[in-house]
Amino acid sequence: MSIPREIAEEAASLRKTISYHNYRYHALDETEITDGEFDRLFQRLKSLEADYPELVTDDSPTQRVGAAPLASFSQVQHELPMLSLDNAFSKEDLIDFERRINSRLGSAQTITFTCEPKIDGVAVSLMYEDGKLVRAATRGDGTTGEDITQNVRTIESVPLRLQGDDLPRRLEVRGEIYIARSTFERINQQAQAAGEKIFANPRNAAAGSIRQLDPRLTAKRKLTMFCYSVGLVEGGNMATTQYEILAQLRQWGLRVNPLVRTVEGAEAGYSFYEDILSQRQDLDYEIDGVVFKVNSIDLQQALGMLTRTPRWAIAFKFPAEQALTRLLDVEFQVGRTGAVTPVARLEPVRVGGVTISNATLHNMDEIARLGLKIGDTVLVQRAGDVIPKVVSVDHASRPEDARDIILPATCPACGSEVVLLEGEVIARCSGGLICSAQRKESIRHFASRLAMDIEGLGDKLVEQLVDEGLITSPADLYQLTEAQLVGLERMAPKSANNLLAALDKSKTTTLPRFIYALGIQEVGESTARNLALHFADIHALEQAGPEELQAVPDIGPIVAGKIVAFFHQEDNRKVIESLLATGISWPSIETSVASATLAGEVWVLTGTLTQLTRNEAKARLQALGAKVAGSVSKNTTCVVAGDAAGSKLTKAQELGVKVLSEEELLVMLQSHGQGNS
Numbered sequence: 235m236s237i238p239r240e241i242a243e244e245a246a247s248l249r250k251t252i253s254y255h256n257y258r259y260h261a262l263d264e265t266e267i268t269d270g271e272f273d274r275l276f277q278r279l280k281s282l283e284a285d286y287p288e289l290v291t292d293d294s295p296t297q298r299v300g301a302a303p304l305a306s307f308s309q310v311q312h313e314l315p316m317l318s319l320d321n322a323f324s325k326e327d328l329i330d331f332e333r334r335i336n337s338r339l340g341s342a343q344t345i346t347f348t349c350e351p352k353i354d355g356v357a358v359s360l361m362y363e364d365g366k367l368v369r370a371a372t373r374g375d376g377t378t379g380e381d382i383t384q385n386v387r388t389i390e391s392v393p394l395r396l397q398g399d400d401l402p403r404r405l406e407v408r409g410e411i412y413i414a415r416s417t418f419e420r421i422n423q424q425a426q427a428a429g430e431k432i433f434a435n436p437r438n439a440a441a442g443s444i445r446q447l448d449p450r451l452t453a454k455r456k457l458t459m460f461c462y463s464v465g466l467v468e469g470g471n472m473a474t475t476q477y478e479i480l481a482q483l484r485q486w487g488l489r490v491n492p493l494v495r496t497v498e499g500a501e502a503g504y505s506f507y508e509d510i511l512s513q514r515q516d517l518d519y520e521i522d523g524v525v526f527k528v529n530s531i532d533l534q535q536a537l538g539m540l541t542r543t544p545r546w547a548i549a550f551k552f553p554a555e556q557a558l559t560r561l562l563d564v565e566f567q568v569g570r571t572g573a574v575t576p577v578a579r580l581e582p583v584r585v586g587g588v589t590i591s592n593a594t595l596h597n598m599d600e601i602a603r604l605g606l607k608i609g610d611t612v613l614v615q616r617a618g619d620v621i622p623k624v625v626s627v628d629h630a631s632r633p634e635d636a637r638d639i640i641l642p643a644t645c646p647a648c649g650s651e652v653v654l655l656e657g658e659v660i661a662r663c664s665g666g667l668i669c670s671a672q673r674k675e676s677i678r679h680f681a682s683r684l685a686m687d688i689e690g691l692g693d694k695l696v697e698q699l700v701d702e703g704l705i706t707s708p709a710d711l712y713q714l715t716e717a718q719l720v721g722l723e724r725m726a727p728k729s730a731n732n733l734l735a736a737l738d739k740s741k742t743t744t745l746p747r748f749i750y751a752l753g754i755q756e757v758g759e760s761t762a763r764n765l766a767l768h769f770a771d772i773h774a775l776e777q778a779g780p781e782e783l784q785a786v787p788d789i790g791p792i793v794a795g796k797i798v799a800f801f802h803q804e805d806n807r808k809v810i811e812s813l814l815a816t817g818i819s820w821p822s823i824e825t826s827v828a829s830a831t832l833a834g835e836v837w838v839l840t841g842t843l844t845q846l847t848r849n850e851a852k853a854r855l856q857a858l859g860a861k862v863a864g865s866v867s868k869n870t871t872c873v874v875a876g877d878a879a880g881s882k883l884t885k886a887q888e889l890g891v892k893v894l895s896e897e898e899l900l901v902m903l904q905s906h907g908q909g910n911s
């Protein structure tokens with residue numbers, strides 16, 4: 235079938251337009267059209283090519299993905315070797331580099347350098363012939379690499395055809411392929427969700443992706459590339475400085491790092507280095523230093539090269555943020571809230587300029603994910619101010635006596651059972667009331683306003699009482715004497731007596747408050763009320779199994795598990811008994827419900843409440859004997875209308891049912907002893 239001329243012309247023009255916008259998007263980061271407009275152009279070209287398959291050229295933007303998977307990569311001989319770089323680690327090294335250049339040239343000039351961020355990715359070579367990408371290869375050993383053309387074609391920032399008419403007949407472009415940090419995060423999240431292996435860092439992810447035998451997999455990884463030099467050039471001219479060569483490459487459609495600058499001399503070079511180092515964390519790609527290149531190509535040629543490295547360039551490396559060391563042991567620490575966290579004890583190692591000997595391991599899932607054992611060689615990372623972490627494990631060098639890391643059965647601080655519930659990653663100590671690590675927190679909570687409401691017992695005082703060894707559990711509070719208290723800092727006899735009076739007053743409480751005061755994980759004020767209403771008795775609650783607990787409104791398996799674990803702990807039960815022995819008491823729930831003024835009433839809550847949650851309001855009304863229903867009928871006693879109340883309010887008004895605002899509800903609750911204080 236012959237192709238109508240206007241169709242062929244439209245396809246050619248679309249190809250050009252698409253390549254141009256691709257270039258603007260990927261190389262310049264300055265778009266002229268929207269994604270939608272771009273997609274329309276692309277779809278139009280695809281449909282023309284589908285109608286007229288003879289139109290398809292292999293540099294058409296539609297032909298990036300589609301090559302069949304390979305059985306293996308073939309080898310490529312580099313026509314010019316791909317060199318590596320000598321390293322500098324200090325300002326002196328950089329000054330020395332400039333001095334060596336001058337002594338080699340027999341001059342004493344200030345050298346102009348091109349400075350480029352050193353991208354931490356995979357070095358590749360792209361060969362363009364008559365502007366068309368004909369081959370892409372890895373660096374390999376510098377002489378022989380692997381043919382990765384099909385994979386590189388999937389990278390949108392690599393032009394399949396260069397733009398411009400001053401192109402050399404053959405041009406080899408070199409650069410670094412990498413994965414943006416943001417893309418890396420996404421890939422790892424997806425891999426984790428799919429239960430697949432995750433990559434330790436963006437460079438490993440880029441290296442793994444570029445060596446996929448199936449180009450469709452490479453395409454999914456969204457690789458990108460910065461070009462930084464030319465290799466072979468035949469049949470054409472390049473500019474005479476490195477900086478202008480980069481500008482030429484950019485003009486031809488290749489992506490070049492926007493942070494590249496020229497500087498005069500090593501001193502100015504060092505300032506540039508410091509500047510890039512300070513930006514490092516904000517860049518969306520990983521860099522491990524700054525590359526300094528003599529800008530003049532003539533001078534480069536005069537300087538020449540050693541076996542594997544040029545004399546005209548150097549890589550000024552950032553202090554390593556990662557280092558290898560050995561995992562000596564794992565200790566478990568208990569936090570203020572009872573979380574039991576594994577901490578790696580490491581053979582001390584220098585990372586990013588400081589010595590580290592500990593790293594966080596987060597939780598047992600993380601240990602399993604890393605496949606970590608004690609004795610392993612580990613890669614540790616310290617970036618910015620964050621706590622050092624273990625990034626990966628060198629399984630190959632595992633010693634024979636490597637030991638498994640086992641979550642302790644009991645809390646290292648108090649000996650209570652450590653609980654790791656199904657579906658949760660954080661293990662927790664169940665010794666809420668007696669654990670020394672949690673002591674201050676649990677006593678502070680016990681005394682707080684919504685719990686036992688012990689006036690005058692603030693955080694500072696709790697801290698002092700614990701630090702002085704006067705109390706170890708909430709029950710000890712009620713044994714305090716005036717003599718003990720006045721011995722404390724800033725405690726006059728008057729305040730000591732006030733505190734003792736407040737403690738005494740707090741003994742008359744309610745069951746919901748008492749349950750809440752115990753500080754059982756996941757048991758907030760509203761859950762405590764529900765538990766009190768259901769069990770009406772602290773000992774009945776202590777004995778309850780998970781099924782019975784789950785019969786209580788809003789309690790699921792996780793919360794039920796926490797409650798069971800708490801009461802399973804004998805020491806917690808002992809503290810409760812001691813508390814009761816001090817005379818703490820509450821009116822029985824039956825009595826309070828029967829005598830409550832709302833017994834027999836039906837209440838409905840609607841709209842958004844701002845000072846209470848729905849659950850809290852419901853629990854408090856129930857505590858006063860009311861039933862709380864979901865819909866309004868003629869049997870409804872009262873409707874509480876919060877913000878934006880809708881049809882239920884209308885219905886209440888139609889039926890003449892009494893309506894209260896949230897404010898009025900609060901006043902009513904307050905007057906019946908169900909207020910906030």
Ligand code: IVH
Pocket residue numbers: 317318319350351352353354355356357373409410462463525544547549
């Ligand atoms: S120039 C002779 N420039 O660093 C010039 N390399 O050991 C050789 N790299 O293998 C490379 N960013 O993969 C150069 N702007 C940059 C670079 C860069 C990253 C990599 C490259 C090379 C290694 C140096």
